[in-house]
Structure formats: C-alpha cells, structure tokens
Amino acid sequence: NAGVTQTPKFRVLKTGQSMTLLCAQDMNHEYMYWYRQDPGMGLRLIHYSVGEGTTAKGEVPDGYNVSRLKKQNFLLGLESAAPSQTSVYFCASSYSSVGMLGGPYGYTFGSGTRLTVV
Amino acid sequence: AQSVSQHNHHVILSEAASLELGCNYSYGGTVNLFWYVQYPGQHLQLLLKYFSGDPLVKGIKGFEAEFIKSKFSFNLRKPSVQWSDTAEYFCAVTPRYSSASKIIFGSGTRLSIRP
Numbered sequence: 001n002a003g004v005t006q007t008p009k010f011r012v013l014k015t016g017q018s019m020t021l022l023c024a025q026d027m028n029h030e031y032m033y034w035y036r037q038d039p040g041m042g043l044r045l046i047h048y049s050v051g052e053g054t055t056a057k058g059e060v061p062d063g064y065n066v067s068r069l070k071k072q073n074f075l076l077g078l079e080s081a082a083p084s085q086t087s088v089y090f091c092a093s094s095y096s097s098v099g100m101l102g103g104p105y106g107y108t109f110g111s112g113t114r115l116t117v118v
Numbered sequence: 119a120q121s122v123s124q125h126n127h128h129v130i131l132s133e134a135a136s137l138e139l140g141c142n143y144s145y146g147g148t149v150n151l152f153w154y155v156q157y158p159g160q161h162l163q164l165l166l167k168y169f170s171g172d173p174l175v176k177g178i179k180g181f182e183a184e185f186i187k188s189k190f191s192f193n194l195r196k197p198s199v200q201w202s203d204t205a206e207y208f209c210a211v212t213p214r215y216s217s218a219s220k221i222i223f224g225s226g227t228r229l230s231i232r233p
Contacts, residue, residue: 034219040127042208042225058220090161104176105212106152107221109161 002026006091006110012115013081015088021076021113023091031094032057032074033107036087043090049074081117089113120145122211122224131231132197139194139227140210141183148214152221153183156206165207167213168192179203198223201231 004025013019023032032052035043035058045058056085063085065077074093078085092107121144131137143149153165166177173185183194192209209224 002161035223040225042124044222045220045222048220073222088198106154106164106167107162111161 004091004093004108004110006089006113008113009111010114012083013078013115014041015082015117018077018079019081019115020078021089021091023074023076023093023110025072025074025091025108027093027095028071029058029093029095029108030071031096031110032068033092034064034074034076034093035090035092036060037090037112038083046076046089051064054100068077081115083117086117087115089115120149120211120213120222122209123226124207124209124224125226127229128227128230130230131175132199132233133201134198137194137196137199137203137229139203139207139209139229141192141194141224143192143209143211144189145190145211149211150183150208152184152212153181153192153194154210155179155209158205162208165194196211197208199229199231201233203229204231205229217228 007022011083033048034046037043044060049055054072055066067075087108091110123142129221151168154162155165156162168175168185176182206226206228208226210221212221
C-alpha cells in the first residue's frame with residue numbers, strides 16, 4: 001500500500017539551479033497539494049490541484065510552478081532555486097474537497113522532500 | 119481568509135501529566151477542524167477530526183479535542199501523556215461546504231515528554 005510517494009527524499013541544489021519534485025498517489029484521489037514546512041511557521045500551501053489538468057495558487061506560490069498532466073502525479077518545479085526555498089516539502093492528496101461533509105479523512109501525506117539550496 | 123493560531127510553541131511535560139494544547143481559528147463560517155501529529159522524522163498523520171455532531175471528538179492514542187464554537191477553539195487534550203507522545207502537533211481548519219477547499223495549518227506545537 002504505497003499511498004503518496006515523493007521523490008527525491010533529499011536534494012542539495014546550488015542557487016539558480018532548477019529541479020522538479022514528483023508526487024505520485026495510487027488512491028485515485030482527485031485533489032493534490034504541495035506544502036512547505038519551515039520551523040515555527042507550520043505548513044504553508046504552495047499550489048494545489050482539484051483534478052487532472054487543473055492547478056491553482058496557494059498561500060506562497062512565488063518561485064514555484066506545478067503541473068498535473070496525469071491524475072496520479074503532481075509535479076512541483078523550481079525554475080531558479082534560491083536559499084529562501086530551503087525547506088521540507090510535503091505532498092498531500094485527498095479524495096474530494098476536505099470541506100465537504102461527505103469528504104475525506106483529511107489528507108494523506110507523503111514522507112517529504114528535504115531540499116537545501118546553497 | 120481563515121487562519122489558525124497555536125499559542126504554545128513548545129510544551130514540556132513529564133510522563134503521566136495531563137496535556138492541553140490550545141488552538142483558535144479565525145473564520146466567519148462553518149468549518150471542519152483537524153489535529154495532525156508529526157513524529158520526529160516522519161510525515162503528518164491525522165490524529166482526529168471534527169466535521170459535525172458531538173463537539174467532543176475522540177481520536178487515536180487516547181487523544182480528544184473539544185470544539186467550542188463560541189470561542190472559535192478546538193483544543194487538544196490527553197489525560198496522561200507518554201514518552202512516545204513526543205512529537206509536533208498541528209491544528210488545522212478548512213471551510214465547510216467548499217468544493218475547492220484546502221486545509222490551513224497552524225504553526226505547530228512541539229511537545230517534549232520527559233521520561
């Protein structure tokens with residue numbers, strides 16, 4: 001039972017380099033999310049998707065892009081990495097809107113990607 | 119926009135002590151509420167949730183939370199903590215009845231339990 005899988009688990013980038021984080025879920029979930037976690041700031045939403053081919057901005061979208069070409073995958077891209085993007089990145093998915101009464105049991109989270117930009 | 123406040127950043131307790139972690143949210147409408155736990159080096163896991171009904175919600179591992187609508191609060195409690203409860207705890211909220219809602223998290227409370 002894989003659930004939500006994130007790759008890679010660790011990465012060190014130099015300032016200005018680009019990279020893509022992959023999130024894959026095998027639960028047929030419609031909704032997917034990318035969060036970053038920083039000490040003392042909790043989790044902040046970067047981008048999210050409510051279905052294949054759709055994306056939307058979250059709380060802190062600047063410097064990131066996303067794509068949802070397949071229902072099971074949600075990619076997070078950094079075009080030109082900056083030290084301020086050093087963080088732990090979590091992907092999450094849910095069957096439907098977490099706001100609905102008949103909705104999911106919150107999110108299912110991936111195990112995270114620890115990214116350091118030097 | 120909705121927000122979540124967790125006023126205790128770091129709580130240190132001895133084993134068998136009682137626990138209460140505060141959580142207040144800001145939102146004018148109806149909400150769904152969650153508590154997540156993150157054990158050291160792991161991802162977040164759902165501890166308990168409130169969608170509707172009895173405002174006293176019981177979760178896993180002996181945790182419970184009470185929703186007090188008039189106070190916009192959803193405090194987490196446990197009568198007797200164990201060393202294995204050492205973790206970071208996140209309160210979270212999402213507007214109910216929204217077709218495109220996402221969960222907004224508080225900044226977290228780190229719980230350290232002395233053996």
